[in-house]
Amino acid sequence: MRLEVALPVIIPLFFGALTLTLWRWRMAQRVATATGTGLMLLSALWLLAATWQDGILVMHMGDWQAPFGIVMVSDLLSAIMVVLAGISGFATAVYSLTSMSKRHEAFGYYPLLHLLLAGVNGAFLTGDIFNLYVWFEVMLVASFALLILGGERAQMEGAIKYVTLNLVSSAMLLSAIGLLYGLTGTLNMADIAEKLTYAEDPGIITVIAMLFLVSFGIKAGAFPFFFWLPASYHTPQVAVSALFAALLTKVGVYALFRVFTLIFTQDVAYTHGILLWVAGATMLTGVLGAAAQYEFRRILSFHIISQIGYMIMGLALFTPLALVGGVFYIMHHIIVKANLFLVSGLVYRLKGTYELKELGGMYRSHPMLALLFLVPALSLAGMPPLSGFFAKFILIRAGVEAEAWWIVGVALVVGLLTLYSMMKIWAEVFWKAQPEEHANRSAHGSAGSGVLYLTIGGMAALTVFIGLGAEPIYRMADAAAHQLLNPSLYIDAVLGERQ
Amino acid sequence: MNSQFALQSLILRTAAHFLLPLLLIFSVFLLLRGHNEPGGGFIAGLVAASAVALYMFAVDVRSAKRVLRFEPRDLMGWGLLVGVISGVPAVFVGQPFFTSQWLELKLPLLGELKVGTPLLFDVGVYLVVIGAVLLILLSLAEAEGKTDHHHGGG
Numbered sequence: 001m002r003l004e005v006a007l008p009v010i011i012p013l014f015f016g017a018l019t020l021t022l023w024r025w026r027m028a029q030r031v032a033t034a035t036g037t038g039l040m041l042l043s044a045l046w047l048l049a050a051t052w053q054d055g056i057l058v059m060h061m062g063d064w065q066a067p068f069g070i071v072m073v074s075d076l077l078s079a080i081m082v083v084l085a086g087i088s089g090f091a092t093a094v095y096s097l098t099s100m101s102k103r104h105e106a107f108g109y110y111p112l113l114h115l116l117l118a119g120v121n122g123a124f125l126t127g128d129i130f131n132l133y134v135w136f137e138v139m140l141v142a143s144f145a146l147l148i149l150g151g152e153r154a155q156m157e158g159a160i161k162y163v164t165l166n167l168v169s170s171a172m173l174l175s176a177i178g179l180l181y182g183l184t185g186t187l188n189m190a191d192i193a194e195k196l197t198y199a200e201d202p203g204i205i206t207v208i209a210m211l212f213l214v215s216f217g218i219k220a221g222a223f224p225f226f227f228w229l230p231a232s233y234h235t236p237q238v239a240v241s242a243l244f245a246a247l248l249t250k251v252g253v254y255a256l257f258r259v260f261t262l263i264f265t266q267d268v269a270y271t272h273g274i275l276l277w278v279a280g281a282t283m284l285t286g287v288l289g290a291a292a293q294y295e296f297r298r299i300l301s302f303h304i305i306s307q308i309g310y311m312i313m314g315l316a317l318f319t320p321l322a323l324v325g326g327v328f329y330i331m332h333h334i335i336v337k338a339n340l341f342l343v344s345g346l347v348y349r350l351k352g353t354y355e356l357k358e359l360g361g362m363y364r365s366h367p368m369l370a371l372l373f374l375v376p377a378l379s380l381a382g383m384p385p386l387s388g389f390f391a392k393f394i395l396i397r398a399g400v401e402a403e404a405w406w407i408v409g410v411a412l413v414v415g416l417l418t419l420y421s422m423m424k425i426w427a428e429v430f431w432k433a434q435p436e437e438h439a440n441r442s443a444h445g446s447a448g449s450g451v452l453y454l455t456i457g458g459m460a461a462l463t464v465f466i467g468l469g470a471e472p473i474y475r476m477a478d479a480a481a482h483q484l485l486n487p488s489l490y491i492d493a494v495l496g497e498r499q
Numbered sequence: 500m501n502s503q504f505a506l507q508s509l510i511l512r513t514a515a516h517f518l519l520p521l522l523l524i525f526s527v528f529l530l531l532r533g534h535n536e537p538g539g540g541f542i543a544g545l546v547a548a549s550a551v552a553l554y555m556f557a558v559d560v561r562s563a564k565r566v567l568r569f570e571p572r573d574l575m576g577w578g579l580l581v582g583v584i585s586g587v588p589a590v591f592v593g594q595p596f597f598t599s600q601w602l603e604l605k606l607p608l609l610g611e612l613k614v615g616t617p618l619l620f621d622v623g624v625y626l627v628v629i630g631a632v633l634l635i636l637l638s639l640a641e642a643e644g645k646t647d648h649h650h651g652g653g
Contacts, residue, residue, distance in 0.1 A: 063589075
């Protein structure tokens with residue numbers, strides 16, 4: 001019995017319910033949220049430490065034994081993801097304490113935030129494929145509500161695309177799970193993986209694999225079903241944007257990593273070959289889309305897509321080093337991307353707009369913020385010695401070793417274009433003088449922005465830390481990749497050692 | 500007042516006053532009967548919510564809210580809280596979350612009674628269902644009332 005495996009899910013569920021009962025007391029909700037997300041982060045760190053020390057941990061919920069009951073499983077990939085969810089959850093919660101308006105808070109922002117985090121952590125930790133679907137839905141329901149919180153026209157427009165496409169993806173996921181269940185007679189992922197090794201008809205397995213690929217691909221924002229993402233991510237409150245950018249698509253990426261290392265490894269040349277094409281196309285379209293944008297958060301949204309491509313590239317190459325790169329990239333990306341959104345929120349707070357054309361002169365007026373923007377921005381573009389450099393370096397090295405030259409070429413070009421995009425933001429927002437007619441706009445002034453600086457600074461420090469301390473992070477990603485490439489470790493941990 | 504929901508039927512209104520307590524008692528019966536026999540928190544919650552909904556249609560929204568006493572949203576919150584907490588006791592006896600814990604009581608008149616955490620979980624579900632269904636129904640009814648009033652006034 002390992003308590004820590006369930007805690008990262010139980011804690012946000014509990015605090016979600018608690019904040020719901022505290023509906024009328026705004027202050028109490030805020031305190032509960034800060035405490036709850038903090039505790040969740042601590043429990044996540046505990047889980048990671050325990051998984052690092054003792055290997056894959058399993059908890060049979062309700063003491064129903066696998067493969068019949070629902071299991072929560074924590075291998076290193078899951079534990080790392082949970083820690084990242086904890087960090088971004090805590091950071092956005094603290095950030096929202098000052099940035100969230102009373103009106104949004106009154107419509108249930110805090111309960112929804114906890115529910116979202118519970119869904120995300122549940123999806124990371126479950127060892128049951130139907131349960132994975134359920135957690136996806138928990139997360140999506142909460143995200144629908146968070147997305148339209150405030151009820152502006154643009155939000156509704158984005159939300160309709162977001163909801164429709166995600167429902168299609170969920171329906172597809174459900175039918176894929178149904179087919180898989182019909183084939184194997186079980187929903188436990190470890191059990192499925194074991195049964196499929198003896199399966200007779202590899203054709204149908206590939207079909208099911210493709211269904212999973214499309215459905216998780218939509219949720220991850222991969223090519224060609226990414227357009228819901230830039231249509232919606234720039235519309236809600238910035239703390240919500242940051243949390244979505246950090247976590248939601250990454251749950252899709254995590255699910256891809258899970259099923260395409262554990263379950264669908266029968267015909268790697270075919271399935272992972274398609275994944276590689278998807279990765280390349282995702283990188284390119286994302287970065288090209290960003291080049292055409294002149295709204296701070298839309299640029300960042302398009303960059304999420306191109307970064308998803310890098311992660312899928314790590315999975316698609318399917319060599320030990322590539323998987324290390326993929327895991328490393330996820331770690332780097334979640335911190336950096338959340339932080340860039342938080343920076344954009346602070347810029348908006350100071351200047352009252354997200355339009356690059358209307359901004360300017362921030363380097364002179366807020367040099368500290370300019371510096372704090374440069375850290376994640378350069379890291380995203382892959383400048384040494386920041387975290388993004390190592391993430392890209394490992395992936396490209398893996399591509400070279402696998403002699404997949406075209407994807408290496410794409411990755412390098414996309415890296416360059418990312419740098420161009422970040423420099424565009426730098427030049428427009430921080431460097432050039434602000435156009436006269438917009439000079440006197442100020443939404444909130446700088447009052448109360450200390451907490452915001454603190455969160456952004458903390459996240460930037462993490463980016464630097466991942467870059468400078470790449471060695472231990474690399475070792476952790478390496479161990480996680482080792483577990484992914486040896487599914488028998490996972491299967492034995494869940495089903496017990498067998499002869 | 501609030502006329503569009505008060506179906507002008509004396510029979511319905513009189514019956515609703517008697518049906519409300521009966522339906523509520525029935526819902527509690529279903530709640531307690533669950534686990535081993537058909538019933539349980541979800542279905543019981545639906546019955547209880549429909550009892551209040553019936554009252555709302557027969558009389559009016561304000562009286563239905565008064566009968567309910569609690570905000571539907573609070574019911575949801577408390578229900579979720581109870582549901583989550585019901586999984587915790589197992590941890591203290593060294594078992595995984597949500598393992599059912601049973602307490603056997605010997606009562607003087609009723610004989611042997613088994614009480615356990617599944618019941619607590621069902622109570623949680625019961626409250627969440629009542630809260631969610633009535634939150635939707637009452638909000639819709641109130642919104643309807645408001646637009647109606649608006650048209651009347653304008």
